[in-house]
Amino acid sequence: MASVIKDIEVEILLNDVLELYGYDFTNYSKASIKRRINRLFALDKFPSFAEFRYHLRTDSIYIKRFVEQITVNVTEMFRDPTFYNALREKVLPQLGTYPFIRIWLAGCSTGEEAYSIAIVLKELNLLDKSLIYATDLNPEVLEKAGNGIFPLSQMKQYSENYILSGGKNDFSSYYSANYHVAKFDDSLKSKMIFSTHNLVSDHSFNLFQLILCRNVLIYFDKDLQAKVFTLFDQSLENLGFLALGTKETLRFSSVASKFKQLNTENIWRKV
Structure with a gap:
């Protein structure tokens, strides 16, 4: 053995x-x-x-x-469709009143979530005035994310997720199929900045209206979670939104009093 x-x-x-x-x-x-x-x-x-x-x-x-x-790199496009529906219906329309929307996707892995968000922004006519900062600790996965190329075999599942999330278009209109891969439109990628960022040791690098960090904190202990929540609080504008994974919560954290949970999914607003 x-x-x-x-x-x-x-x-x-x-x-x-x-x-x-x-x-x-x-x-x-x-x-x-x-x-x-x-x-x-x-x-x-x-x-x-x-x-x-x-x-x-x-x-x-x-x-x-x-x-x-x-580092765990398990992800898919429009994962948890009800979350994306909440983003589409309740969060992004409110941010639509801003002159410019800065979004931080922390722990972006191979980029499926970044492209999903870009598609929703495009459908709400907000992509042109948005910028998605997609960061991860791991430079290898960032390289994959920057290519915007995913296995064609996954598109059926992603298309189903997209429709369940409230998507109105033909999902295949967002990518071109070539052999066994799907390459997503450069118009989506042009609104993304991929860079390495270590949630454990790096500092805040901008002010955002929306921060997404889903299913990353479940791998951290309580002290480390507290440190990251403080980082997010420092990086989020007043009335900005923070989206966490289904098993993660701001409750009992030192910044909990500054946030109010929306009645839907795991989305919190800084009040």
């Missing part, structure tokens, strides 16, 4: 990664990160913890694989 990385070894690895490469995973949920490290250890068939650690410390290319495996 393959050996398992122990808690103390996980700690050693995470300290190495922080010290040598600046990626801070030390406050991520312990059980979740241990599971992923053990999965990678088994996948790459290291004979021992010592060899795994040596490889991580000395191979600057392997760290990319490590970060990719440790």
Whole structure:
């Protein structure tokens, strides 16, 4: 039976990664990160913890694989259609009165969510005066996001999600199909800025009217969540909106008194 990385070894690895490469995973949920490290250890068939650690410390290319495996990149277009419907019906029309709309998508992964938001903005005639800042810790996934190319096999599911979210057009009008891939229109991408940002260690970089960070904070411990909520509070204009994942909440956080939850989905307004 393959050996398992122990808690103390996980700690050693995470300290190495922080010290040598600046990626801070030390406050991520312990059980979740241990599971992923053990999965990678088994996948790459290291004979021992010592060899795994040596490889991580000395191979600057392997760290990319490590970060990719440790950060969760599970996403799809128009995921949770009722959320996008709430965005379409209740949030974006209110932001439509602004001269310019700045949106921060924190933890954008491979970009499916960024393109989904751009499509909704386009249908509401708001895309021209909007800018989506899509950030992620992982430069590898940002590169994929910037290409706007997704497997054609996923379009059926994405199209269904789109229709359930209140989409009115033919979903295929937003991309061109080529062999096994779908390439989304450059007009959507032209309103996006993709860049690396580490929610754990980086500061606020602008003021936004809408911040989306869905299904990222569930992997952080309470202290780290508190730190990120403070960052979002600093980055959000008064009366701006914050959208979280279904299992995440602002309740009990130090900034909770500054926000009011809308009656729909997990969207909060700064009051």
